[in-house]
Every structure is written in C-alpha cells, then in structure tokens.
Amino acid sequence: MPENRITKFRGLLAGANEEDQAEMAFEALQAMDAAAVIDVIVGWAEQTDKLFELNQALLEHMAASAPKLPPGDDPPDLEGHFS
DSSP states (O other): OOOOHHHHHHHHHHTSOHHHHHHHHHHHHHHSOHHHHHHHHHHHHHHHHHHHHHHHHHHHHHHHHSOOOOTTOOOOOOTTSOO
C-alpha cells in the first residue's frame, strides 16, 4: 500500500511522545476547515463510546466468569506477598 499523508501522519504520531502528539494533533486540526474538524471530533467521540462499551462488556464477563468460592471459604490472605 503506498504511503499517503494519513499513513505518514500516523507514523509520526506513533513515534512521538504524548506532548508532541498533542501538538501535532492541534496543528493538524488548525490546518483543517471547520467541517473537517467537527468530523474528526465526532469520530473521536464515537470511538470513546465504543471503548467504554467494550470495557463494560469485559468487566461484566470477568465478573460472570470469576470462580465462585464455596460458602464459608474465604480467599487466601495475600497481604505482603506483592510488595
């Protein structure tokens, strides 16, 4: 696949630290017209919603598939084992 502006920009972002990523994204948004900026922000919001839904589903699955202890059986005390 030939490298276009988008793939070049992704490559720059992937190799940058968070501060540089924020600055590049800000500069890219400033270079766009208002409609394009709105489309980008809406896309980010949709991705955030999808990630939240995925996180909720994962947490629910983990809770449902957690091993059940017999009544009166307490989990082992692990305090001090991970410090």
